């Protein structure tokens with residue numbers, strides 16, 4: 470739609486058009502129907518259950534980085550550093566706090582309850598016995614036991630739903646699906662957007678179909694900006710949900726300023742600001758009423774910054790629920 474007064478499109482109209490064109494041209498999710506069914510089943514249980522008379526709270530934790538394919542039959546893609554540690558550990562703390570968690574994670578990144586396992590657990594934690602059976606090596610017994618039982622209790626208990634993505638196209642379509650399905654939870658829904666989302670992408674229709682050939686000299690490629698979905702998540706997809714986004718910078722001097730801008734621009738309830746090198750030690754939670762620095766407990770070996778961070782968020786989410794009911 471055009472602005473009748475000067476024939477120019479407003480910022481909002483352009484933004485909405487960018488979002489529409491992103492979704493219209495994205496390759497449809499291969500297992501979209503299956504994901505929808507899993508979500509409905511998972512959330513269906515949450516609507517009907519309430520603990521201690523309190524309606525069930527559901528958090529969508531996003532985790533790991535999105536890829537940007539360079540070819541439709543993808544051989545090469547742009548990626549980012551995110552390990553998924555933040556999302557996986559936060560998921561454990563949200564489950565501990567009584568939340569049901571939709572863990573939207575990048576395939577192959579860190580998983581809840583598996584953080585104390587070595588890189589290749591199958592090969593490093595197990596051994597073959599004389600009778601051709603498999604045994605857990607004593608030094609890994611505790612970690613393997615905790616991983617299996619933690620994961621099983623949450624998944625089979627119906628409090629953890631894991632949904633994997635790889636590309637930016639999959640991630641944003643799945644986020645939209647989750648947000649729309651969780652609308653009816655109102656303020657009991659929480660979005661904790663820790664995934665490192667690509668800022669630029671190659672639109673599907675302008676992407677080479679086949680593997681780009683190396684013989685054709687230097688590669689010129691136009692990447693366009695990924696439309697920011699945070700404002701549409703807040704305004705349209707799940708307007709009652711409590712929304713927390715993350716801001717990552719490598720230059721500490723601009724971090725808080727950028728986080729404050731995101732808070733305002735996308736109308737987030739909180740923005741968690743973190744710097745690449747210190748992200749496991751401390752974060753700053755930026756809110757409309759001020760900034761709070763959260764640090765991991767350095768007196769305790771192996772303590773996570775996500776422990777006090779999630780406790781703080783749960784408290785603020787409770788205040789929000791009370792203020793909206």
Ligand code: 9Z3
Nearest residue numbers: 551552553554555663664665666715716717
């Ligand atoms: C974060 O800032 C996360 O805390 C990290 C976690 C990705 C740094 P790891 O996975 O690291 O534990 O290795 N995530 C958000 C980054 C992001 O893409 N934010 C967007 C932006 O900065 C806003 S949605 O523009």
